[in-house]
Amino acid sequence: MTSGRVTVYFAALLARTAEGWEASDTELDDVETLTDLIDLARGAAKDDDTVLAFIEHEDAWFGVVRVDGEEDPHIYVSDAAAAARTSYGSMLTDELLGRDPEDDLDSLVDLDGTEDGEPDQDDDSDPDAPVPVGPLGDGDILTDLGMEEKELKALDGDALESIADMLGCSMEGLEAVR
Template sequence: MYFAALLARTEDGWEASDTDLDDVETLADLADLAREATADHDDDTVLVFIEQEGAWFGVVRVDGEEDPRIYVSDAAAAARSSYGEILLTDEMLGRNPGADDTVADLDALDLDGTEDGEPDGAAAGDGAEEAADIGDAVPSGPLGDAELLADLGVPDKELLGLEPGDALNDIAEILGAAEVLETVR
């Protein structure tokens, strides 16, 4: 089960709203959705919380027109999720942006230890093997900007230590936004 919410910091404090990510296909779409939450105050901070129960969580920070900052608690788990794929940009994963053949790019990295990048015994064009190659290229564990909440009271060491499940509530508690987040849960 997924949970997604927007937390917008305004001059009156934090405001929360649940959000539907069905129409969000890219990080740019997600950033635009966040910016719409503070249309009256273009320079306000908006946090997008995304969580797959017990598996991973992600936080996207949008400050005005600046590029979004992203943190994902477990990139490998998020890579298996349609919402996680939105957060795991080519730049975060060290991929060539805009590459049409992701598997070819990953093979070039020789991630499996074989000379040509293909696992032993892999049949050419085997979709299952290609999916495994993609999954292997995404690191297990945290990925992204662990300092994106440091100025709001959540230092990187604390963010890195949070476990999926309670993490978003813990972050909201530190921010003083636990009550508003609970209203949209």
């Protein structure tokens, strides 16, 4: 029996442009992997400038993925334990913890060629490692933009608005779709 509860996410992209920061809401319908989210952010970039992909889940947690051109993305999640219990949040926490989402499937059926489900020798991830309660990831993700780690960790349900404010980005268009 399902509870019928609908999971509500809010997602936005904050893209740096020559004129400043531009905010836009975004749909996560086609985002199934972290790579999809990164591609979505890179698609919003102007001349390989910085883009922040922001995901918020019902004031329980928020995540920021920073994409700077073709560099590896930086990820921050406000509450890893809460995020890990949701689809988009687990996508972020799995990456931060070095977990492969396919590990869950591998544990059900031994398809990797090892005997008796024996772990691969070159796999450093621990699929049974506990997910920490609280922040996880790059706390300095916004430091060079003006927000120190301490300030980021203090954010709550209005995190996107606080980050946009700090960047000097208008939230008018986004507030209408919230």
